[in-house]
Amino acid sequence: MGSCDDCPLRGAGGSTSCYLLVPEEGKTNVRLADCLASLQQPNVSPLSGLFLRRVDLRGLVVSNKRIEGADLSGADLRGAVFNRVTLHDCLLNDADFENAVLQDVDFRGAKGLRGLLFYNAIALPIRLPDLDELELPCAYEQKQQWPKAEYVYRILKESYRTHGMNKYSGFCYEREMEMQRRQARGWEWLALTVLWLSCGYGERPERTVVSALLIILGFALAYTNLTLVGSAGDIHRDLAQALYFSVITFSTTGYGDIHPQGWAQVFAASEALVGSFTIALFVFVFCRRMTR
DSSP states (O other), X not given: OOOOTTOTTTTGGGOSSOGGGSOOSSOOHHHHXXXXXXXXXXXXXXXXXXXXXXXXXXXXXXXXXXXXXXXXXXXXXXXOEEEEEEEESOBOTTOBOTTOEEESEEOTTOBOOTTOBOTTOEESSEEOOOHHHHTSSOHHHHTTOHHHHHHHHHHHHHHHHHTTOHHHHHHHHHHHHHHHHHHOOHHHHHHHHHHHHHHTTTTOHHHHHHHHHHHHXXXXXXXXXXXXXXXXXXEOSOHHHHHHHHHHHHTTSOOTTOEEETHHHHHHHHHHHHHHHHHHHHHHHHHHHHTO
């Protein structure tokens, strides 16, 4: 049991250390009340070695503090207010920050961030570690609570964007949109699914390239069973010629020396429209990524 020389509660009740340091789970609110009130006193900063695992800390208010080496695993921090707080080397696995107000809170030095609950929390802003340290997917997504997961990914997205971490912000935006898709129904679900497959919600230009190649190949296979007329006459079941025709039709450069007849005209017109849209989508997604 570590000593707590800076704490004004040291020695209270004959104890040689503060109750906040005692390695005991589920501490009672009655005994914690005075200890928690002491957190606002300037002579207990930084706060080091607090053991608050699975403790009810609802409504806790902490301002202008640096908390080091604390164990807050599974702590109930719903409705808490943290203002200008740094959490360094702290264990936060499964801590519940729902409905909390987190203003200028620095989580970058924390460890053990698995299962954090942030639904309805107000973050203005917070500093976060790298994504791999957050151990995503978030707890709500694992429980298939899509609206709550969407809210958390939105918080993460805005926090990373505020601090210029655009790669991580983009990933969280993609997860946010995926949570929307899983809630959607009917045409909205279909539209979001197409957006996800074709460009990863605007975050993956490589998907647009793959989609374009698949569209070109698909139409080429269709043309092998339709009527195409070349300079030497009708073209039937010639995949190479059909692929060539599909490429120039997709890229809207014209038909060249091959012309569609009958139903092939409908397919060619459709491919030209899809090609125009896909090329524009690729330009948008690529430029969006490069300019961030």
